Amino acid sequence: MTTYLTVSALTKYIKYKFDKDPHLQSVLIKGELSNFKKHSSGHLYFAIKDENSLINAMMFKAQASKLDFVPKEGDQVLVEARVSVYERRGSYQIYVNQMQLDGIGYLYQKFEQLKTKLSKEGYFDESHKKTIPKYPSKIAILTAQTGAAIRDIQNTLTSRYPLAEQIKISTLVQGEAAKADIIEKLRYADTLNVDTIIIGRGGGSIEDLWNFNEEEVVKAIYQCETPVISAVGHETDTTLSDYVADVRAATPTQAAMIATPDKKELLQMIAQSRIFMTRFIKQYLKHARQYMTQYTSYYKLKQPTLLYEQHVQKRDELDRMLHEAMKQRLLFERQKLIMMQQRFHLKHFYQYIVTQQEKNSNLKKQLSKRMYAILKQKEQHLIQKVEILNNLSPTQTMLRGYSIVKRENEVITSRKQLSKGDDIEIMMKDGSIDAIIEKVRCQNDVKK
Template structure:
């Protein structure tokens, strides 16, 4: 041990005291760290996660413990990014890492490089964790799922452009309804990064005028189907503007894509059967509907005809009813004539009365009895005092006007 420490590259000569080296704290920590790494270049630890902290940097800090001891651990962000599940407090795990000394605190710690959940596999844990989170957000709610259109005009398909899946879908579509357009968004359906390609394919199809979308791949292992158990694919399906049919794997396989989709089909061929209507069945349905409508209309017309016949028996003959109406019209006409004549006579009497009253106040009426009316400048002269000798006045008679000149004016006694 002393010889190995002596081989350390230190800036000054190591001092020995009573046969033992005198080191600075940093030298001691460095020496211990190197010895520990040489002794255990890597090791597996089994224990329970405690005191878990997820830093903003992406690193995980926690303590791994058992019934007797505990040790500090760190999982750096670059290694954590490779995990398909999230470490949780109290979880039993199997950890592979490198032991060492954290020099700032002189603390023993293990740098974790791999982390696996004990018992259930990592993929199963990741599946359950993501399911729980998405379920809490409402992505699996049944009340948000939409009906598949019965007669789509355009269908989008996100799948691999090669293999049996796309061939099966095209074959079913040609057999059931070749008149429906198909838009294919090719994508990888397994392997690292496939989930982002699948999500991008779903996004591209949103701008192709489709009415419904099929997300499909054939069967495989849990690892092969894993892209359809990821958050990017789940959120892409959830955000789709049109209904989505998930057809991933075999009937016994269940993926998160199936849980988010509006409809799950057991196989890609079954998805095509659900999305593409059978043209022959549609024609048969139309014919049957036409027949039902014809029978319903015929029955309705017969019921109306019977009702009219019953009403005809209850109602009087139209000719007799017309005679009653004519007689009533004649009576009304006669009554109107009498009323009009009475009103005219009453108005004529009133008019004669008014004419007589007007005649009584007509200023020209006395002229017919030999009287005259003097006017000067178009205005009547009512007093002799208003006249002066030599003034010309008009004398109005019943049959005309004569001019005269005033020779003299004689006023009655007491006249002003």
């Protein structure tokens, strides 16, 4: 008899084959995102396609939460995935473990992420920017040994400010070894005691300029003690080195212009300064001659003793006043000293002590009398209180012929507390009596 498989059985068998194939457990695929959807559960459902084919894919929430970008329709991506079969539809699909943007898109994303990170860490803050010296004596140029950038910088520096010494440091600006070389040359240039460092290169794609976006290069520029001008690429190109540098130049030529003054402007400024100084000196000499003429015609200069004779007389008067003031002060201090000696004479001091001792003795006597009177008053008051308390004492009452009746150590104050047959204790002034109640009656009862 022929055995037929169910659709489910065949699908399970095919899925088993897919899951057991080691070549399908981890495949690397590149393509374009299509039909992208994010489920409310957090799982991602999409397809990856190229010019000729399309394959369905999904990414679980746990893996999707680790993505460092937001996927969208049309993104070119690189994925690492596992190939399997979705039994319900009987179709094969991939389960994505990792996904990243492909090519330029990835670099732009990495650029923005690194820019945000470094900005938060304060590398781009204006407070860290250093001022470019206005009149540099030495300028270090870090760029490729050949190319338009070095020529533009050198020609501009020579034409604008030939007084500045140009220190050319050949630097790799592209390729795998460029990052390490840029960092090394920056640190070297920072030790040369130059006034300004210009670092740059010509234009290019984002891949060509990427070495100037590396985090290590950005930090190396930030750590430079020497002011740095960044001139990477053309005017539309922007790298992270531009953000961290003290000044960003749109082109290498502009960097040279920022680093130096223009000799034509300096010559013009010198000429104007010369004219100004000449006019100022002439005016100053003219006024000085006028003052000199006035001073030479001044009457006191013709008779020099007039300049100081008044001051000599004033000095003598002040000297006399000073001596008089010193004599008065000395006399006052002597009188003050005599008064103090009289006040503190030994005999007077002894009399003062005797007087104080007598006062002290009198005060002691008064205190003793006062204390005795108070104690006597308190004693009388205490005797009165004791007498009142004694009169109220039960013992005194019993001395007058009364007794105290107790039952079980409880004082009986009413007949209602007793019943026939109760054991009682009668306390008298000289002892106690045990008794038994035979009859209880009130005051109105007639004795039978």
